[in-house]
Amino acid sequence: MTKIIAFNRNRRIITADNEHDARTSSVKLRRQSGAPVVSVIGTGGRTQAPAVEVAVSIVVPSKGRPQLLNRCLASLVMQQFDTARFEIIVVDDGPSDDTRDVVASWAAQAAENGLQVTYIPSMGPHGPAAARNHGWRAARGAIIAFTDDDTVARPDWLKNGVMAFSAGAHAVCGSVVMPLDGTPTDYEKDAKNLETAEFVTANCFCLKKVLEDLGGFDERFRFAWREDSDLHFRLIDYGANIVREPKAVMMHPIRPAQWGVSLQQVKKVQFDALLYKKHPSLYRRRIRAKPRWDFYLTVGALLTTLSSLAAGAFGTAILSGAVWTFMTGRFCLQRLSKTSKAPGHVLEMLVTSALIPPLAVYWRAVGAFKFRVGFL
Structure with missing residues (x-):
């Protein structure tokens, strides 16, 4: 029936x-x-x-x-x-x-x-x-x-x-x-x-x-x-x-x-802000103990590089660019650890590892604003 x-x-x-x-x-x-x-x-x-x-x-x-x-x-x-x-x-x-x-x-x-x-x-x-x-x-x-x-x-x-x-x-x-x-x-x-x-x-x-x-x-x-x-x-x-x-x-x-699926999934991180707002202590104990300082450092280095280039401060741009390169490469290698080394997958990791940190920081900010919570 x-x-x-x-x-x-x-x-x-x-x-x-x-x-x-x-x-x-x-x-x-x-x-x-x-x-x-x-x-x-x-x-x-x-x-x-x-x-x-x-x-x-x-x-x-x-x-x-x-x-x-x-x-x-x-x-x-x-x-x-x-x-x-x-x-x-x-x-x-x-x-x-x-x-x-x-x-x-x-x-x-x-x-x-x-x-x-x-x-x-x-x-x-x-x-x-x-x-x-x-x-x-x-x-x-x-x-x-x-x-x-x-x-x-x-x-x-x-x-x-x-x-x-x-x-x-x-x-x-x-x-x-x-x-x-x-x-x-x-x-x-x-x-x-x-x-x-x-x-x-x-x-x-x-x-x-x-x-x-x-x-x-x-x-x-x-x-x-x-x-x-x-x-x-x-x-x-x-x-x-x-x-x-x-x-x-x-x-x-x-x-x-599909190729680059991680770029679509990163949008979900906005709801971490809602979970943190409702359960700050449990979130820190069971989900993520600390903010993603690696992402914030990566994005900060990228913004500093771009602004320094625009201002003609080439020394600062080189230094911050080196920090961005190091942090992005580090993130990429972490993702490639114990995963496929097929050329297509390696290329995907290189591209998405450069894009994920700024996207993640953006969507975390969207979540913090949407749910009115101080969330890093």
């Missing part, structure tokens, strides 16, 4: 058990609010009241990655868990027919085993934090399991994660495995750090009651960056019993990335 939930921009909810009911509700909601509502689908037939209480709800935010979502759902519907006691909720953060069709296909197959799959087309606000909020608020389970649309769950992932709550846990952190063959690129090496992260939404579980007490995810974190750390820090402040369960394993294959 398939349950369809649609949110409008004001977070009002419409539900439907089949396509006719969904269309009728959509038209009614348009008349009431004037907001656009994405058309929704079902597999036919009315939803029956569940005979067994749902214990856990799996929430999967997705946006424009139907092939990856398809792989993820294939692993979730095969969990070694009573299908009547868990449900899967997919929140489409950029509603599309392709994503909807993937969900509908798996929903039809899962219905044969009594597993309910829910599709939520989010009309906003957007971002992974908001999408997860849409998901857990619509969930029926007392435990919420979070993952991403590009993960692959081991068959016993859900069982092991839920069992960890038997000891009185409020939240559970599973293990993330990012398989990688050969010498990694800088991007792959950086991505693989997710395996050692303390708390990531690619593989975590939390009591719904605790999420309600905390208000869920902070939707100001619009990118997939630091929203999980923020929830983790609020759980710590809440006094939650956070348990690590290494047997709850989620595979997280590293996606291919």
Whole structure:
């Protein structure tokens, strides 16, 4: 059976058990609010009241990655868990027919085993934090399991994660495995750090009651960056019993990335300012103990070089230029350490190592201004 939930921009909810009911509700909601509502689908037939209480709800935010979502759902519907006691909720953060069709296909197959799959087309606000909020608020389970649309769950992932709550846990952190063959690129090496992260939404579980007490995810974190750390820090402040369960394993294959991907990712650093504003002590203890003085020195040397050249102070320009060259080369060598030495990758490191420090300083300043916090 398939349950369809649609949110409008004001977070009002419409539900439907089949396509006719969904269309009728959509038209009614348009008349009431004037907001656009994405058309929704079902597999036919009315939803029956569940005979067994749902214990856990799996929430999967997705946006424009139907092939990856398809792989993820294939692993979730095969969990070694009573299908009547868990449900899967997919929140489409950029509603599309392709994503909807993937969900509908798996929903039809899962219905044969009594597993309910829910599709939520989010009309906003957007971002992974908001999408997860849409998901857990619509969930029926007392435990919420979070993952991403590009993960692959081991068959016993859900069982092991839920069992960890038997000891009185409020939240559970599973293990993330990012398989990688050969010498990694800088991007792959950086991505693989997710395996050692303390708390990531690619593989975590939390009591719904605790999420309600905390208000869920902070939707100001619009990118997939630091929203999980923020929830983790609020759980710590809440006094939650956070348990690590290494047997709850989620595979997280590293996606291919285009040349210069690090230049796009550096934009996320603005949300470090928000995390620091909310949790200054925990940020310094668990994220970054000191400001990026190396970046500030690099940018300062670059600006001094350019201004000195403009003023005709060539001696100062040479000295500051040497400092900039040294710091940039040092940063580049750090990134090339234990990573691929292929010519294309080396060229990428040379170019991006010159551009990342000024971009990082810029986006840190944007974050400090946007969130009104003194942040270095």
